[in-house]
Amino acid sequence: MDKTVEIVILAMVAAFLGLRLIAVLGRRAEHDDQSLRPRLEPKGDTGPRVSVPDVAERGANSGSTRTVLPGITPAIERGLKEIALGDKRFDAELFVEGAKSAYRMVLEAFWSGDRETLAKLCDPAVLETFEAAIAAREAAGERLENRLVRITDAAIVAAGIDSGTARITVRFTADMAVVTRNAAGEAIAGSLTDAIEARDLWTFARGAANAVPDWLLDETDEA
Secondary structure, three states, rough: OOOHHHHHHHHOOOOOOOOOOOOOOOOOHOOOOHEEEEEEEOOOOOOOOOOOOOOOOOOHHOOOOOOOOOOHHHHHHHHHHHHHOOOOOOOOHHHHHHHHHHHHHHHHHHHOHHHHHHHHHHHHHHHHHHHHHHHHHHHOEEEEEEEEEEEEEEEEEEEEEEEEEEEEEEEEEEEEEEEEEEEOOOOOEEEEEEEEEEEEEEEEEEOOOOOOEEEEEEEEEEE
8 A cells, every 4th residue: 555545544543543532522612621632651562553654665765764844852853763663664754744644534523423433533541531432421411513623733742661551652732623513503612713722732642663654543632
């Protein structure tokens, strides 16, 4: 599968799957409980995973671990090199593009209550938190009518391997319109006419020795 197909799949893993999350789960409109944001410990490689269009190194630069991504500190670069040692196809720039697709797709799946898509993209503990929030929303007869306007920035802020698990944290800055409607269809929070800025930290994880470059959303927090 070439890189273009991988990115399309993630625009489907961003149209069906791609690498909105709990800090953003409507909380930007101040209508979701802050306690719903998961803060998870690193995990091992468990369960089926969906590919975050990842890191296939390119042509003449194959084998290179250097990156032209902005804001990469020596500590982050060391972490990316450590991950690349276990996966010669890893490319940080392609990973960021895949992560942006995933950000959009997870948010859209949460907002629409699409549990199946979330299950393919999220660690079990993150999935459990999402499902609890969706169930609470459904029980209240509420629905989210949110829209991700644009991702203005996505930057790797941490990377490395911990206890056999590769983990990469990406800071997202995005503009989104968020609104909550009750069972009668009335807007009870937020507005679709005024976009707000969301800032989030998402950590993606996978087994460091995985032959297939599949990542799951492992942790979320506010930036």
